[in-house]
Amino acid sequence: MTLFWQAAKEELGNQPKKKGGKPREGIARCTFEDKIKMSDIVFMRAWASVEVPRFYNPLTTALQPRDQTWQGMKTVAELRREHNLAIPFNKDSLYKPIERKPKKFNPLVIPKSLQAALPFVTKSKDTPSRKRPLLENRRPAVVMEPDERKVHALVQHLQLIRSEKIKKRKLKEEKKRKEHETEKAKDEELSRKRHREERRERYREQDKLQKKIRRNV
Structure with missing residues (x-):
């Protein structure tokens, strides 16, 4: 839209x-x-500009005694309730699901004068269609002999075995790497704890030495 x-x-x-x-x-x-x-x-x-006509109606209800009540014009709801009238039904007022057809936009056409000024990245890469098919498409299908089919099947089987070995080796290396990282993390945690205890012990010794020096002084 x-x-x-x-x-x-x-x-x-x-x-x-x-x-x-x-x-x-x-x-x-x-x-x-x-x-x-x-x-x-x-x-x-x-x-x-629309001029709205002025209208006023003087009310003298303020002069009535307090025990008397006055009611003005009844509302539409009160009139419907008294006369037992239903609310008018309008089909056009109902909510309906909006169904729109998918909009089709025309392809963007860039003038050649503007394409020359555009950077290479945004230029349209329109390659002309080949009139002659490629050499691979022009070659006839090769029909292998029974011996050639056996050799081809054997080569494919060997390639499959090789790919499976490579896959297993990669999984094994990944498992070893994770185990090594886990062991390394444990060693680092133990080393941090040991350094923390050594630092606390050193601070205790320094505190004891300072207290002893103050007592002697």
């Missing part, structure tokens, strides 16, 4: 299109910067 927020030119209905023509009320003629479609939504700012 394309939204044209601002028209390039607007001409209201009080301006005749042709010389000598008569303007018609409520008609606007607009020109847009791009081609407009029937599925587009156009927002047009148009308004007219």
Whole structure:
């Protein structure tokens, strides 16, 4: 859905299109910067000043005694409740699922003069179609002899065995690597604990030595 927020030119209905023509009320003629479609939504700012007639009805209910009550005009709901009338049903007011056809856009066409100024990355890579097929497509299908088929099957079997060995070796190496990382993490944790205990012991010895020096002084 394309939204044209601002028209390039607007001409209201009080301006005749042709010389000598008569303007018609409520008609606007607009020109847009791009081609407009029937599925587009156009927002047009148009308004007219409307004078609202003033109406007043003096009420003298304020002069009644306090024990007397006064009721003005009844609401629509009260009238329907008294006369047992149902709310009017309008099919157009019901919510319906919106079904839209998929929109098809025309392919983007870039002029050649603009393509020359574009960088290489954004240029269209349109390769001309080959008139003659490739050499591989022109070659006839090769029909192997029984011995050749056996040799070909043996080679494929050997390649399958080799790929399975490579796969198993990679899995084994991955398992060893994970085990090594686990052992390394354990050793690092033990080393941190040992350094922490040694540091605490050193601080205790220094504290004892300082206390002893203060007592002797």
